[in-house]
Amino acid sequence: MNTDRPLGAGLLALGVAGIAVASQITVRTFNDDPGPKLFPIFACTILVICGLGLILTKPTDQGRKMDPEAMIRGLTMAGLLLFYALALWLVGFYLASLSAVFGLYWIIAGPQRRVWWRGLIYAAAVTGSVHLLFHTALNAFLPRGILF
Protein backbone atom coordinates (compact mmCIF):
# COMPACT_ATOMS: atom_id res chain seq x y z
CA MET A 1 0.00 0.00 0.00
CA ASN A 2 1.23 3.48 -0.81
CA THR A 3 1.62 5.53 2.37
CA ASP A 4 1.73 9.04 0.88
CA ARG A 5 -1.98 9.87 1.16
CA PRO A 6 -2.51 8.44 4.68
CA LEU A 7 0.68 10.27 5.70
CA GLY A 8 -0.62 13.47 4.12
CA ALA A 9 -3.92 13.14 5.98
CA GLY A 10 -2.07 12.51 9.25
CA LEU A 11 0.20 15.51 8.76
CA LEU A 12 -2.76 17.70 7.84
CA ALA A 13 -4.62 16.63 11.00
CA LEU A 14 -1.51 17.16 13.15
CA GLY A 15 -0.88 20.57 11.60
CA VAL A 16 -4.47 21.77 12.09
CA ALA A 17 -4.54 20.44 15.68
CA GLY A 18 -1.17 22.09 16.38
CA ILE A 19 -2.38 25.45 15.07
CA ALA A 20 -5.55 25.16 17.16
CA VAL A 21 -3.58 24.34 20.34
CA ALA A 22 -0.88 26.97 19.72
CA SER A 23 -3.52 29.64 19.05
CA GLN A 24 -4.76 29.17 22.62
CA ILE A 25 -1.42 30.36 24.05
CA THR A 26 -1.84 33.81 25.56
CA VAL A 27 1.16 35.66 26.99
CA ARG A 28 1.59 39.37 27.57
CA THR A 29 4.43 40.53 25.33
CA PHE A 30 6.17 43.82 24.61
CA ASN A 31 7.72 45.57 21.59
CA ASP A 32 5.45 43.82 19.08
CA ASP A 33 6.88 40.45 20.09
CA PRO A 34 4.59 37.86 18.46
CA GLY A 35 5.01 35.65 21.53
CA PRO A 36 5.56 31.92 21.95
CA LYS A 37 2.70 30.87 19.66
CA LEU A 38 4.21 32.16 16.41
CA PHE A 39 6.83 29.48 15.90
CA PRO A 40 4.60 26.42 16.56
CA ILE A 41 2.04 27.94 14.17
CA PHE A 42 4.82 28.48 11.61
CA ALA A 43 5.89 24.81 11.90
CA CYS A 44 2.29 23.57 11.78
CA THR A 45 1.54 25.67 8.70
CA ILE A 46 4.40 23.90 6.88
CA LEU A 47 2.90 20.58 8.05
CA VAL A 48 -0.52 21.56 6.65
CA ILE A 49 1.00 22.58 3.29
CA CYS A 50 3.03 19.37 3.06
CA GLY A 51 0.03 17.28 4.11
CA LEU A 52 -2.09 18.83 1.37
CA GLY A 53 0.77 18.39 -1.09
CA LEU A 54 1.05 14.68 -0.32
CA ILE A 55 -2.72 14.18 -0.58
CA LEU A 56 -2.97 16.00 -3.91
CA THR A 57 0.19 14.56 -5.52
CA LYS A 58 -0.14 11.32 -7.46
CA PRO A 59 1.56 8.49 -5.50
CA THR A 60 4.61 7.10 -7.28
CA ASP A 61 5.09 3.60 -5.87
CA GLN A 62 2.97 1.03 -4.13
CA GLY A 63 5.26 0.54 -1.12
CA ARG A 64 6.57 -2.69 0.35
CA LYS A 65 4.62 -5.52 1.91
CA MET A 66 5.69 -6.48 5.39
CA ASP A 67 6.88 -10.05 5.99
CA PRO A 68 4.94 -11.45 9.01
CA GLU A 69 8.02 -13.30 10.32
CA ALA A 70 10.12 -10.14 10.14
CA MET A 71 7.38 -8.30 11.98
CA ILE A 72 7.37 -10.87 14.79
CA ARG A 73 11.16 -10.64 15.09
CA GLY A 74 10.97 -6.83 15.18
CA LEU A 75 8.24 -6.88 17.82
CA THR A 76 10.26 -9.34 19.94
CA MET A 77 13.24 -6.99 19.87
CA ALA A 78 11.03 -3.99 20.65
CA GLY A 79 9.56 -5.95 23.58
CA LEU A 80 13.05 -6.69 24.92
CA LEU A 81 14.01 -3.02 24.73
CA LEU A 82 10.82 -2.10 26.57
CA PHE A 83 11.62 -4.75 29.17
CA TYR A 84 15.09 -3.27 29.69
CA ALA A 85 13.66 0.24 30.16
CA LEU A 86 11.16 -1.04 32.72
CA ALA A 87 13.77 -3.17 34.48
CA LEU A 88 16.17 -0.19 34.74
CA TRP A 89 13.41 1.83 36.32
CA LEU A 90 12.29 -0.91 38.71
CA VAL A 91 15.44 -2.80 39.74
CA GLY A 92 18.29 -0.52 38.66
CA PHE A 93 21.30 -0.86 36.40
CA TYR A 94 23.02 -4.05 37.57
CA LEU A 95 20.14 -6.55 37.61
CA ALA A 96 18.45 -4.98 34.59
CA SER A 97 21.61 -4.97 32.47
CA LEU A 98 22.60 -8.52 33.40
CA SER A 99 19.20 -9.86 32.41
CA ALA A 100 18.74 -7.62 29.34
CA VAL A 101 22.19 -8.36 27.87
CA PHE A 102 21.61 -12.08 28.38
CA GLY A 103 18.13 -11.81 26.85
CA LEU A 104 19.36 -9.83 23.85
CA TYR A 105 22.25 -12.25 23.32
CA TRP A 106 19.86 -15.20 23.51
CA ILE A 107 17.33 -13.72 21.08
CA ILE A 108 19.80 -12.32 18.51
CA ALA A 109 22.11 -15.36 18.48
CA GLY A 110 19.23 -17.72 17.73
CA PRO A 111 19.05 -21.47 18.43
CA GLN A 112 22.17 -22.34 16.39
CA ARG A 113 24.62 -19.95 18.01
CA ARG A 114 23.52 -19.44 21.60
CA VAL A 115 25.39 -21.03 24.48
CA TRP A 116 23.95 -20.19 27.89
CA TRP A 117 27.23 -19.89 29.81
CA ARG A 118 28.74 -17.64 27.14
CA GLY A 119 25.68 -15.42 27.40
CA LEU A 120 26.04 -15.21 31.16
CA ILE A 121 29.76 -14.38 31.01
CA TYR A 122 29.10 -11.78 28.31
CA ALA A 123 26.28 -10.18 30.31
CA ALA A 124 28.57 -9.88 33.34
CA ALA A 125 31.41 -8.48 31.19
CA VAL A 126 29.23 -5.78 29.57
CA THR A 127 27.67 -4.78 32.90
CA GLY A 128 31.10 -4.64 34.55
CA SER A 129 32.66 -2.63 31.70
CA VAL A 130 29.86 -0.06 31.71
CA HIS A 131 30.21 0.20 35.51
CA LEU A 132 33.96 0.81 35.12
CA LEU A 133 33.52 3.41 32.36
CA PHE A 134 30.65 5.43 33.76
CA HIS A 135 30.80 4.91 37.53
CA THR A 136 34.52 4.49 38.17
CA ALA A 137 36.18 6.47 35.35
CA LEU A 138 33.60 9.23 34.70
CA ASN A 139 32.20 9.33 38.26
CA ALA A 140 28.66 9.37 36.89
CA PHE A 141 25.51 8.04 38.56
CA LEU A 142 24.12 4.78 37.20
CA PRO A 143 20.36 4.13 37.32
CA ARG A 144 19.01 2.95 40.68
CA GLY A 145 15.73 1.03 40.81
CA ILE A 146 12.68 2.24 42.69
CA LEU A 147 12.15 -1.22 44.26
CA PHE A 148 15.66 -1.83 45.62
Next chain:
Amino acid sequence: MFDTFLSLLQPTTLLIILAATALGIILGAIPGLSGGLGVALLLPITFGMDPHIGLAMLVSIWIGGVSGGMIGSILLGIPGSPSSIATTFDGYPMTRNGEAVKALGAAIVASFIGTAFSILIAMFLSPFMARMALKLGPWEYFSLGFCAIALVAALARGSIFHGMAAAALGLLLSTVGFAPIDGYARFTFGSIYLSGGIDLIALMLGLFALKQIVQDHARGEQQIPEVDVSQIRGFGVTLREYIDNAWNIVRSFMIGLWIGFLPGMGSALSNMVAYAQAKSASKHPEKFGKGCVDGVFASETSNNASVGGALIPMVALGIPGDGTTAILLGGLMIHGIQAGPLLFANNPDIVYALFLTAILAAVITLVLQYFGMRLFPAILKIPYHYLYPAIVVLGFIGVFVGSSTAFNYVLLLGFAALGLLMDKVKLPVGPFILAFILGPMLELNLRRGITYTDEGVWPFFTRPISALLLLVAAFSIVWPYLSPWIKSRRAAAPGKE
Protein backbone atom coordinates in the same frame (compact mmCIF):
# COMPACT_ATOMS: atom_id res chain seq x y z
CA MET B 1 54.77 32.18 19.58
CA PHE B 2 57.92 30.06 19.20
CA ASP B 3 58.35 29.95 23.02
CA THR B 4 54.75 28.81 23.41
CA PHE B 5 55.30 26.10 20.82
CA LEU B 6 58.43 24.89 22.63
CA SER B 7 56.57 24.78 25.94
CA LEU B 8 53.90 22.57 24.34
CA LEU B 9 56.61 20.17 23.21
CA GLN B 10 57.72 19.50 26.80
CA PRO B 11 57.38 15.74 27.42
CA THR B 12 54.75 16.11 30.18
CA THR B 13 52.60 18.51 28.15
CA LEU B 14 52.95 16.40 25.02
CA LEU B 15 51.94 13.30 26.95
CA ILE B 16 48.87 15.08 28.34
CA ILE B 17 47.89 16.26 24.82
CA LEU B 18 48.37 12.72 23.47
CA ALA B 19 46.31 11.11 26.24
CA ALA B 20 43.58 13.77 26.02
CA THR B 21 43.33 13.42 22.22
CA ALA B 22 43.06 9.63 22.51
CA LEU B 23 40.39 10.04 25.20
CA GLY B 24 38.52 12.48 22.96
CA ILE B 25 38.56 10.00 20.05
CA ILE B 26 37.21 7.24 22.31
CA LEU B 27 34.49 9.47 23.80
CA GLY B 28 33.54 10.72 20.34
CA ALA B 29 33.26 7.17 19.02
CA ILE B 30 30.97 5.92 21.82
CA PRO B 31 27.31 6.61 21.04
CA GLY B 32 25.84 8.96 23.65
CA LEU B 33 29.18 10.43 24.68
CA SER B 34 31.17 13.18 22.97
CA GLY B 35 34.33 15.25 23.18
CA GLY B 36 32.16 18.06 24.58
CA LEU B 37 31.14 15.82 27.47
CA GLY B 38 34.83 15.03 28.06
CA VAL B 39 35.66 18.74 28.18
CA ALA B 40 32.84 19.31 30.70
CA LEU B 41 33.90 16.36 32.85
CA LEU B 42 37.59 17.25 32.91
CA LEU B 43 37.14 21.01 33.36
CA PRO B 44 37.31 20.76 37.18
CA ILE B 45 40.61 18.85 36.93
CA THR B 46 42.24 21.84 35.21
CA PHE B 47 41.58 24.18 38.19
CA GLY B 48 44.91 23.38 39.79
CA MET B 49 46.89 23.15 36.54
CA ASP B 50 48.99 25.70 34.74
CA PRO B 51 46.56 27.49 32.34
CA HIS B 52 48.57 26.41 29.26
CA ILE B 53 48.47 22.74 30.22
CA GLY B 54 44.84 22.83 31.36
CA LEU B 55 43.70 24.47 28.15
CA ALA B 56 45.85 22.11 26.07
CA MET B 57 44.10 19.16 27.70
CA LEU B 58 40.60 20.54 27.10
CA VAL B 59 41.26 21.57 23.49
CA SER B 60 42.81 18.16 22.71
CA ILE B 61 39.77 16.27 24.01
CA TRP B 62 37.52 18.49 21.93
CA ILE B 63 39.52 18.00 18.72
CA GLY B 64 39.76 14.23 19.26
CA GLY B 65 36.02 14.06 20.03
CA VAL B 66 34.88 15.86 16.86
CA SER B 67 37.03 13.56 14.72
CA GLY B 68 36.21 10.38 16.68
CA GLY B 69 32.48 10.79 16.08
CA MET B 70 32.89 9.39 12.58
CA ILE B 71 34.02 5.94 13.80
CA GLY B 72 30.57 4.98 15.11
CA SER B 73 28.91 6.61 12.07
CA ILE B 74 30.95 4.63 9.57
CA LEU B 75 31.24 1.27 11.28
CA LEU B 76 27.91 0.98 13.05
CA GLY B 77 25.64 3.53 11.40
CA ILE B 78 25.33 5.24 14.77
CA PRO B 79 26.72 8.80 14.89
CA GLY B 80 28.93 9.35 17.93
CA SER B 81 27.80 12.99 18.02
CA PRO B 82 25.47 15.31 16.05
CA SER B 83 28.50 16.57 14.11
CA SER B 84 28.84 13.25 12.30
CA ILE B 85 25.19 12.54 11.44
CA ALA B 86 25.75 13.17 7.69
CA THR B 87 28.80 10.86 7.76
CA THR B 88 26.37 8.04 8.53
CA PHE B 89 24.46 8.58 5.26
CA ASP B 90 27.31 7.29 3.08
CA GLY B 91 29.88 6.00 5.57
CA TYR B 92 27.70 3.17 6.83
CA PRO B 93 26.56 2.04 3.36
CA MET B 94 30.28 1.92 2.43
CA THR B 95 30.86 -0.38 5.39
CA ARG B 96 27.96 -2.56 4.24
CA ASN B 97 29.60 -2.67 0.80
CA GLY B 98 32.86 -3.88 2.38
CA GLU B 99 34.60 -0.48 2.05
CA ALA B 100 34.86 0.42 5.72
CA VAL B 101 38.59 1.16 5.61
CA LYS B 102 38.24 3.46 2.60
CA ALA B 103 35.43 5.34 4.37
CA LEU B 104 37.54 5.63 7.52
CA GLY B 105 40.58 6.76 5.50
CA ALA B 106 38.61 9.45 3.68
CA ALA B 107 37.10 10.62 6.96
CA ILE B 108 40.49 10.76 8.70
CA VAL B 109 42.10 12.79 5.89
CA ALA B 110 39.07 15.08 5.65
CA SER B 111 39.02 15.57 9.42
CA PHE B 112 42.67 16.56 9.44
CA ILE B 113 42.28 18.99 6.53
CA GLY B 114 39.21 20.53 8.16
CA THR B 115 40.76 20.97 11.59
CA ALA B 116 44.31 22.00 10.66
CA PHE B 117 43.43 24.56 8.00
CA SER B 118 40.54 26.05 9.94
CA ILE B 119 42.82 26.57 12.95
CA LEU B 120 45.46 28.21 10.74
CA ILE B 121 42.82 30.54 9.30
CA ALA B 122 41.46 31.22 12.78
CA MET B 123 44.98 32.13 13.96
CA PHE B 124 45.46 34.83 11.39
CA LEU B 125 41.95 36.05 10.56
CA SER B 126 40.17 35.95 13.94
CA PRO B 127 39.80 39.70 14.53
CA PHE B 128 38.79 40.42 10.92
CA MET B 129 36.22 37.61 10.65
CA ALA B 130 34.75 38.38 14.06
CA ARG B 131 34.04 41.96 12.97
CA MET B 132 32.20 40.58 9.93
CA ALA B 133 30.06 38.28 12.09
CA LEU B 134 28.99 41.22 14.23
CA LYS B 135 27.37 42.85 11.20
CA LEU B 136 24.86 40.01 10.87
CA GLY B 137 21.59 40.41 12.72
CA PRO B 138 18.77 38.06 13.73
CA TRP B 139 17.26 38.37 10.23
CA GLU B 140 20.35 36.81 8.62
CA TYR B 141 20.65 34.12 11.28
CA PHE B 142 17.01 33.08 10.83
CA SER B 143 17.30 33.08 7.04
CA LEU B 144 20.56 31.11 7.13
CA GLY B 145 19.02 28.45 9.38
CA PHE B 146 15.88 28.21 7.27
CA CYS B 147 17.93 28.08 4.07
CA ALA B 148 20.02 25.20 5.50
CA ILE B 149 16.87 23.25 6.40
CA ALA B 150 15.33 23.86 2.96
CA LEU B 151 18.53 22.73 1.20
CA VAL B 152 18.76 19.53 3.22
CA ALA B 153 15.02 18.83 2.85
CA ALA B 154 15.14 19.39 -0.92
CA LEU B 155 17.99 16.92 -1.34
CA ALA B 156 16.66 14.23 0.98
CA ARG B 157 15.11 11.05 -0.43
CA GLY B 158 11.44 11.29 -1.36
CA SER B 159 9.56 14.34 -2.60
CA ILE B 160 10.07 17.87 -1.29
CA PHE B 161 6.81 17.41 0.67
CA HIS B 162 8.37 14.47 2.52
CA GLY B 163 11.54 16.49 3.24
CA MET B 164 9.76 19.64 4.39
CA ALA B 165 7.21 17.65 6.43
CA ALA B 166 10.10 15.93 8.26
CA ALA B 167 11.70 19.34 8.87
CA ALA B 168 8.40 20.79 10.13
CA LEU B 169 8.04 17.86 12.55
CA GLY B 170 11.56 18.61 13.82
CA LEU B 171 10.69 22.30 14.24
CA LEU B 172 7.47 21.46 16.07
CA LEU B 173 9.27 19.06 18.40
CA SER B 174 11.89 21.70 19.17
CA THR B 175 9.14 23.97 20.56
CA VAL B 176 8.45 21.54 23.41
CA GLY B 177 9.55 23.10 26.71
CA PHE B 178 10.22 26.67 27.78
CA ALA B 179 9.95 29.17 24.93
CA PRO B 180 12.85 31.57 24.38
CA ILE B 181 12.54 35.19 25.61
CA ASP B 182 9.44 34.72 27.84
CA GLY B 183 9.99 31.19 29.21
CA TYR B 184 6.41 30.08 28.50
CA ALA B 185 6.07 26.29 28.87
CA ARG B 186 4.67 24.84 25.63
CA PHE B 187 3.40 21.33 24.88
CA THR B 188 4.74 19.99 28.20
CA PHE B 189 1.36 18.53 29.24
CA GLY B 190 2.21 19.52 32.81
CA SER B 191 5.31 17.30 32.91
CA ILE B 192 8.43 18.74 34.49
CA TYR B 193 10.51 16.32 32.41
CA LEU B 194 9.47 18.10 29.23
CA SER B 195 9.99 21.63 30.59
CA GLY B 196 13.63 21.72 29.53
CA GLY B 197 12.77 20.44 26.06
CA ILE B 198 13.49 17.11 24.43
CA ASP B 199 16.89 15.55 24.98
CA LEU B 200 18.98 15.49 21.77
CA ILE B 201 20.98 12.43 22.85
CA ALA B 202 17.79 10.42 23.39
CA LEU B 203 16.51 11.56 20.00
CA MET B 204 19.73 10.67 18.20
CA LEU B 205 20.24 7.28 19.85
CA GLY B 206 16.59 6.34 19.41
CA LEU B 207 16.45 7.35 15.75
CA PHE B 208 19.74 5.76 14.80
CA ALA B 209 20.90 3.09 17.26
CA LEU B 210 17.75 1.42 18.62
CA LYS B 211 15.83 1.77 15.37
CA GLN B 212 18.62 0.05 13.49
CA ILE B 213 18.91 -2.77 16.01
CA VAL B 214 15.18 -3.50 15.75
CA GLN B 215 15.33 -3.27 11.94
CA ASP B 216 18.39 -5.52 11.59
CA HIS B 217 16.90 -8.14 13.87
CA ALA B 218 13.60 -8.01 11.99
CA ARG B 219 15.47 -8.56 8.71
CA GLY B 220 17.35 -11.46 10.25
CA GLU B 221 20.78 -9.91 9.65
CA GLN B 222 23.55 -11.42 11.72
CA GLN B 223 26.78 -9.66 10.73
CA ILE B 224 28.19 -6.80 8.67
CA PRO B 225 30.45 -7.92 5.75
CA GLU B 226 34.04 -8.30 6.89
CA VAL B 227 36.76 -6.03 5.55
CA ASP B 228 40.07 -7.20 4.14
CA VAL B 229 42.62 -4.71 5.48
CA SER B 230 45.71 -6.50 4.14
CA GLN B 231 45.40 -4.90 0.68
CA ILE B 232 44.97 -1.36 1.99
CA ARG B 233 47.72 1.14 1.12
CA GLY B 234 48.02 4.52 2.87
CA PHE B 235 44.59 5.82 3.77
CA GLY B 236 42.85 3.47 1.36
CA VAL B 237 41.74 6.34 -0.92
CA THR B 238 43.16 6.62 -4.44
CA LEU B 239 44.82 9.75 -5.83
CA ARG B 240 42.01 9.94 -8.42
CA GLU B 241 39.43 10.12 -5.61
CA TYR B 242 41.37 12.89 -3.87
CA ILE B 243 41.57 14.86 -7.15
CA ASP B 244 37.87 14.28 -7.90
CA ASN B 245 36.99 15.54 -4.45
CA ALA B 246 39.34 18.54 -4.35
CA TRP B 247 36.59 21.10 -4.99
CA ASN B 248 34.16 19.17 -2.78
CA ILE B 249 36.69 19.42 0.08
CA VAL B 250 37.33 23.13 -0.48
CA ARG B 251 33.59 23.92 -0.65
CA SER B 252 32.82 21.81 2.45
CA PHE B 253 35.71 23.46 4.27
CA MET B 254 34.36 26.94 3.54
CA ILE B 255 30.84 25.90 4.63
CA GLY B 256 32.19 24.41 7.86
CA LEU B 257 34.38 27.39 8.65
CA TRP B 258 31.61 29.91 7.98
CA ILE B 259 28.91 28.05 9.90
CA GLY B 260 31.32 27.29 12.74
CA PHE B 261 32.14 30.90 13.36
CA LEU B 262 28.52 32.06 13.45
CA PRO B 263 27.64 32.09 17.16
CA GLY B 264 25.09 29.47 18.11
CA MET B 265 25.67 27.35 15.02
CA GLY B 266 28.31 24.66 14.71
CA SER B 267 29.41 21.31 13.40
CA ALA B 268 25.94 19.79 13.90
CA LEU B 269 24.65 22.06 11.13
CA SER B 270 27.72 22.31 8.91
CA ASN B 271 28.02 18.57 8.18
CA MET B 272 24.42 18.43 6.92
CA VAL B 273 24.69 21.55 4.76
CA ALA B 274 28.03 20.46 3.26
CA TYR B 275 26.59 17.00 2.53
CA ALA B 276 23.54 18.51 0.85
CA GLN B 277 25.76 20.80 -1.22
CA ALA B 278 28.06 17.94 -2.24
CA LYS B 279 25.05 15.93 -3.40
CA SER B 280 23.56 18.90 -5.19
CA ALA B 281 26.79 19.69 -7.05
CA SER B 282 27.70 16.07 -7.81
CA LYS B 283 27.67 14.60 -11.32
CA HIS B 284 26.26 11.40 -9.82
CA PRO B 285 23.84 12.42 -7.04
CA GLU B 286 22.07 9.06 -7.34
CA LYS B 287 25.11 7.38 -5.73
CA PHE B 288 24.72 9.42 -2.53
CA GLY B 289 23.22 7.46 0.33
CA LYS B 290 24.40 4.19 -1.19
CA GLY B 291 28.08 4.40 -0.24
CA CYS B 292 29.63 7.37 -2.03
CA VAL B 293 32.98 8.53 -0.66
CA ASP B 294 32.21 12.14 -1.71
CA GLY B 295 29.58 12.34 1.04
CA VAL B 296 32.11 11.25 3.68
CA PHE B 297 34.65 13.83 2.46
CA ALA B 298 32.02 16.60 2.55
CA SER B 299 30.65 15.81 6.00
CA GLU B 300 33.98 15.23 7.75
CA THR B 301 35.78 18.22 6.22
CA SER B 302 32.98 20.59 7.19
CA ASN B 303 32.39 19.41 10.76
CA ASN B 304 36.07 19.65 11.56
CA ALA B 305 36.41 23.01 9.81
CA SER B 306 33.77 24.23 12.25
CA VAL B 307 36.30 23.67 15.06
CA GLY B 308 38.51 26.51 13.85
CA GLY B 309 35.42 28.50 12.92
CA ALA B 310 33.99 28.21 16.44
CA LEU B 311 37.30 29.34 17.96
CA ILE B 312 37.16 32.64 16.06
CA PRO B 313 34.24 34.32 17.89
CA MET B 314 35.37 32.74 21.15
CA VAL B 315 38.85 34.20 21.00
CA ALA B 316 38.13 37.48 19.22
CA LEU B 317 34.79 38.42 20.79
CA GLY B 318 34.39 36.22 23.84
CA ILE B 319 31.26 34.69 22.25
CA PRO B 320 31.15 30.89 22.14
CA GLY B 321 30.45 29.39 18.71
CA ASP B 322 28.89 26.22 20.15
CA GLY B 323 28.30 24.35 23.41
CA THR B 324 31.84 23.05 23.75
CA THR B 325 33.48 26.43 23.14
CA ALA B 326 31.14 27.81 25.83
CA ILE B 327 32.70 25.35 28.28
CA LEU B 328 36.19 26.23 27.00
CA LEU B 329 35.36 29.89 27.58
CA GLY B 330 34.43 28.94 31.13
CA GLY B 331 37.82 27.24 31.42
CA LEU B 332 39.57 30.45 30.36
CA MET B 333 37.58 32.49 32.88
CA ILE B 334 38.39 30.06 35.69
CA HIS B 335 42.05 30.80 35.05
CA GLY B 336 41.36 34.54 35.14
CA ILE B 337 41.65 35.03 31.39
CA GLN B 338 39.04 37.21 29.69
CA ALA B 339 38.39 36.24 26.08
CA GLY B 340 37.50 39.07 23.74
CA PRO B 341 39.10 41.83 21.68
CA LEU B 342 41.77 42.48 24.35
CA LEU B 343 42.90 38.86 24.62
CA PHE B 344 45.44 39.26 21.81
CA ALA B 345 46.95 42.27 23.59
CA ASN B 346 46.80 41.00 27.19
CA ASN B 347 47.48 37.26 26.86
CA PRO B 348 49.02 36.50 23.45
CA ASP B 349 50.71 33.40 24.92
CA ILE B 350 47.30 31.92 25.76
CA VAL B 351 45.95 32.63 22.27
CA TYR B 352 48.92 30.96 20.60
CA ALA B 353 48.84 28.04 23.06
CA LEU B 354 45.19 27.50 22.20
CA PHE B 355 45.75 27.48 18.45
CA LEU B 356 49.02 25.54 18.49
CA THR B 357 47.56 22.88 20.79
CA ALA B 358 44.64 22.51 18.39
CA ILE B 359 47.02 21.95 15.46
CA LEU B 360 49.14 19.55 17.51
CA ALA B 361 46.00 17.64 18.55
CA ALA B 362 44.90 17.48 14.89
CA VAL B 363 48.27 15.94 13.93
CA ILE B 364 48.09 13.46 16.83
CA THR B 365 44.53 12.56 15.85
CA LEU B 366 45.70 11.92 12.28
CA VAL B 367 48.53 9.63 13.45
CA LEU B 368 46.41 7.76 16.02
CA GLN B 369 43.58 7.23 13.57
CA TYR B 370 45.95 6.23 10.74
CA PHE B 371 47.21 3.32 12.83
CA GLY B 372 43.75 2.77 14.30
CA MET B 373 41.94 2.54 10.98
CA ARG B 374 43.23 -0.98 10.42
CA LEU B 375 42.09 -1.96 13.91
CA PHE B 376 38.71 -0.20 14.07
CA PRO B 377 37.07 -2.59 11.54
CA ALA B 378 37.69 -5.37 14.08
CA ILE B 379 34.38 -4.13 15.49
CA LEU B 380 32.76 -5.51 12.34
CA LYS B 381 34.03 -9.00 13.12
CA ILE B 382 31.97 -8.96 16.30
CA PRO B 383 28.74 -10.88 15.63
CA TYR B 384 25.54 -8.94 16.26
CA HIS B 385 24.63 -11.08 19.26
CA TYR B 386 27.67 -9.65 21.07
CA LEU B 387 27.72 -6.15 19.54
CA TYR B 388 24.08 -5.12 19.84
CA PRO B 389 23.48 -5.92 23.53
CA ALA B 390 26.48 -3.71 24.39
CA ILE B 391 25.15 -0.88 22.19
CA VAL B 392 21.71 -1.12 23.83
CA VAL B 393 23.21 -0.85 27.33
CA LEU B 394 25.48 2.06 26.28
CA GLY B 395 22.50 3.82 24.66
CA PHE B 396 20.25 3.55 27.72
CA ILE B 397 23.00 4.55 30.14
CA GLY B 398 24.13 7.34 27.79
CA VAL B 399 20.68 8.98 27.89
CA PHE B 400 20.44 8.48 31.65
CA VAL B 401 23.83 9.96 32.54
CA GLY B 402 23.09 13.34 30.93
CA SER B 403 19.92 13.98 32.92
CA SER B 404 19.72 11.33 35.68
CA THR B 405 16.05 10.79 34.87
CA ALA B 406 14.32 7.59 33.84
CA PHE B 407 11.99 9.65 31.64
CA ASN B 408 14.69 9.64 28.99
CA TYR B 409 14.12 5.88 28.50
CA VAL B 410 10.61 6.77 27.35
CA LEU B 411 12.04 9.32 24.92
CA LEU B 412 14.64 6.83 23.67
CA LEU B 413 12.02 4.16 22.97
CA GLY B 414 9.62 6.74 21.55
CA PHE B 415 12.20 8.00 19.07
CA ALA B 416 13.11 4.45 18.06
CA ALA B 417 9.43 3.89 17.26
CA LEU B 418 9.24 7.24 15.47
CA GLY B 419 12.32 6.30 13.42
CA LEU B 420 10.69 3.05 12.33
CA LEU B 421 7.48 4.89 11.45
CA MET B 422 9.38 7.56 9.52
CA ASP B 423 11.16 4.83 7.60
CA LYS B 424 7.84 3.18 6.76
CA VAL B 425 6.25 6.39 5.48
CA LYS B 426 9.49 7.56 3.76
CA LEU B 427 10.08 10.67 5.87
CA PRO B 428 13.84 11.43 5.78
CA VAL B 429 15.67 11.66 9.11
CA GLY B 430 18.25 14.31 8.06
CA PRO B 431 15.91 17.33 7.76
CA PHE B 432 14.06 16.21 10.90
CA ILE B 433 17.18 16.23 13.09
CA LEU B 434 18.60 19.38 11.52
CA ALA B 435 15.32 21.26 12.11
CA PHE B 436 15.16 19.96 15.67
CA ILE B 437 18.69 21.20 16.39
CA LEU B 438 18.17 24.58 14.72
CA GLY B 439 14.60 25.14 15.97
CA PRO B 440 15.39 27.12 19.15
CA MET B 441 17.90 29.33 17.29
CA LEU B 442 15.44 29.95 14.46
CA GLU B 443 12.63 30.88 16.83
CA LEU B 444 14.79 33.20 18.91
CA ASN B 445 16.00 35.05 15.83
CA LEU B 446 12.56 35.15 14.22
CA ARG B 447 11.09 36.82 17.29
CA ARG B 448 14.07 39.13 17.74
CA GLY B 449 13.95 40.11 14.07
CA ILE B 450 10.28 41.04 14.33
CA THR B 451 10.73 43.09 17.52
CA TYR B 452 13.98 44.91 16.67
CA THR B 453 12.32 47.26 14.16
CA ASP B 454 8.85 48.69 13.59
CA GLU B 455 8.65 47.00 10.21
CA GLY B 456 7.61 43.55 11.43
CA VAL B 457 8.74 40.74 9.14
CA TRP B 458 9.81 43.01 6.26
CA PRO B 459 13.52 43.24 7.16
CA PHE B 460 13.76 39.47 6.59
CA PHE B 461 12.97 40.20 2.93
CA THR B 462 14.60 43.60 2.50
CA ARG B 463 18.04 43.08 4.08
CA PRO B 464 20.25 41.86 1.20
CA ILE B 465 21.93 38.81 2.77
CA SER B 466 18.72 37.67 4.45
CA ALA B 467 16.73 38.13 1.22
CA LEU B 468 19.34 36.22 -0.78
CA LEU B 469 19.29 33.30 1.67
CA LEU B 470 15.48 33.15 1.62
CA LEU B 471 15.57 33.25 -2.17
CA VAL B 472 17.98 30.28 -2.22
CA ALA B 473 15.65 28.45 0.22
CA ALA B 474 12.59 29.14 -1.97
CA PHE B 475 14.48 28.13 -5.11
CA SER B 476 15.67 24.85 -3.59
CA ILE B 477 12.07 24.05 -2.58
CA VAL B 478 10.51 24.73 -6.00
CA TRP B 479 13.43 23.43 -8.08
CA PRO B 480 12.40 19.72 -7.96
CA TYR B 481 9.10 20.77 -9.62
CA LEU B 482 10.56 23.46 -11.85
CA SER B 483 13.33 21.28 -13.25
CA PRO B 484 11.13 18.67 -15.06
CA TRP B 485 8.94 21.49 -16.41
CA ILE B 486 11.97 23.31 -17.87
CA LYS B 487 13.26 20.04 -19.36
CA SER B 488 9.88 19.30 -20.99
CA ARG B 489 9.73 22.87 -22.39
CA ARG B 490 13.23 22.47 -23.84
CA ALA B 491 12.33 19.11 -25.34
CA ALA B 492 9.17 20.59 -26.87
CA ALA B 493 11.04 23.59 -28.31
CA PRO B 494 11.21 23.75 -32.17
CA GLY B 495 14.14 21.87 -33.71
CA LYS B 496 14.33 19.35 -30.85
CA GLU B 497 13.08 15.80 -30.93
